[in-house]
Amino acid sequence: MYLARAHMLAHDTEATLNTLLDLTSHVPDVQSIRCRNLLAGLRRHAGSRIKTPSGTDALRRVDQALSAV
Numbered sequence: 542m543y544l545a546r547a548h549m550l551a552h553d554t555e556a557t558l559n560t561l562l563d564l565t566s567h568v569p570d571v572q573s574i575r576c577r578n579l580l581a582g583l584r585r586h587a588g589s590r591i592k593t594p595s596g597t598d599a600l601r602r603v604d605q606a607l608s609a610v
Contacts, residue, residue, distance in 0.1 A: 542579050549587055557587060558599040568606035581607055 545560035564580065571577055584603045591600065 542576070542583055545587075546583055549583070549590065554591055554593070554596065558591065558596055561587065561603050562599050565602050565606040568603075569609055577607060 542564065545557055545564065548556040548560055561584070568577070568580065571580075580603070584600060584607070587596075588600050591597075
């Protein structure tokens with residue numbers, strides 16, 4: 542999560558999206574509410590900055606991963 546945040550703060554959209562997509566496969570295993578909240582916050586911030594079609598798809602996949610319980 543922190544790597545995705547660092548990429549986002551560095552305005553590296555491609556690296557941010559790649560890192561977020563890598564995280565989606567691990568989200569179902571995360572039981573920590575704090576970690577899920579951090580990822581949700583990161584997703585909200587990324588959503589306000591990333592407007593490309595591939596970015597929208599990546600953010601949708603993060604949303605799906607977060608909604609799976």
